Amino acid sequence: MSTHTCAEPQVLGLQDRLWTAVTDRDEHAAAAVVLAALDDGIGAESALMDVIAPVQARVGLEWAANRLSVAQEHAASAIAERVIAALAHHPSVRTAPRLGRVTVACVDQEWHVLPARLLAEVLTLRGWQVDFLGAQVPTPHLIGHLHNNGADVVALSSSIPTRLPAAHAAITACQAVGVPVLAGGAAFGPDGRHALRLGADAWEPDARSAARRIADGIPVPVPAAGKQQTDDLPHLGDQEYTLVVRSRPQLVREVLAQLESRFPAAAAYTDQQREHTAQDIAHIVDHLGVALYMDDDELFTGFLVWTAGILDARRVPAASLKPVLDVLGTELKDFPRSTRLLDRAGLVLDALLATTGSRPRSLG
Structure with missing residues (x-):
């Protein structure tokens, strides 16, 4: 097996060719890029870590920026897995x-x-x-x-x-x-x-x-x-994590029910919009739960900042997250750690909105 690691210009060229192949959903072209590189002497580990891995990381970033659809991201990931399998069975890397x-x-x-x-x-x-x-x-x-x-x-x-x-x-x-x-x-x-x-x-x-x-x-x-x-994790003794996770369906329903009073336009949502909104709320509750599990504010605030970026890329202002936090805060007012997390997240979101000036709109 060759241990040669290709120089940076060659790596970048291979990355570009592989990126074109995976975004064209051309599995054979993607495999040909990597297998030809092996035949030219690139080390198999370098092909994995310096070519395939960075391209897959780029796929994730492009999805987050709304330049790739979910279907395109899934197709690219599936191709990457099959290219890795082809590499693993290449005679030169046994x-x-x-x-x-x-x-x-x-x-x-x-x-x-x-x-x-x-x-x-x-x-x-x-x-x-x-x-x-x-x-x-x-x-x-x-x-x-x-x-x-x-x-x-x-x-x-x-x-x-x-x-x-x-x-x-x-x-x-x-x-x-x-x-x-x-x-x-x-x-x-x-x-x-x-x-x-x-x-x-x-x-x-x-x-x-x-x-x-x-x-x-x-x-x-x-x-x-x-x-x-x-x-x-001794803080789990307070049972907040367990109780919040068990209440997830009810919390999602309550937030959805109150959205209409906070956003009159929510009454006119299509079924698909309501489904997407419910999924977004469920993700927020899930991350609140894991932040409670770890007793780590950053797990929740970091997720909200990331979500705000995702929404912005899809032309949905981050201010649409505020009513979700408000309703959850009301519903979980008797839970001290949940209250702390939601208050902290609200402050972080307020600071973010102060720099963007976005106005409330639907999550869906």
């Missing part, structure tokens, strides 16, 4: 396993599989025996796999912060059977603070650094008998 065994999996309910797939391929290229379990792996199934096959390390991937409670359960369960956990993915924060808060044995920001950390060795955890969620 690597016999000579190191230990690593299980790579996405946490339960996490469908963003590409970061985990990139790590699995990098580890394979470096000589590890990898069990890649793919997207949305329920924790009991993950533990069953470990019992049946063993592993030196479990690498858990999560991209969406609302999956952090599921990640916590998986981390605790893996450690209970004596397997260390390396966490990775955007859900754990840019500095990995959420991974460490949830008790992960290690965190790394990308596949290359994760592979190095695994090679350096991660100590086997000492199982803690009867460990509970509140051992890592």
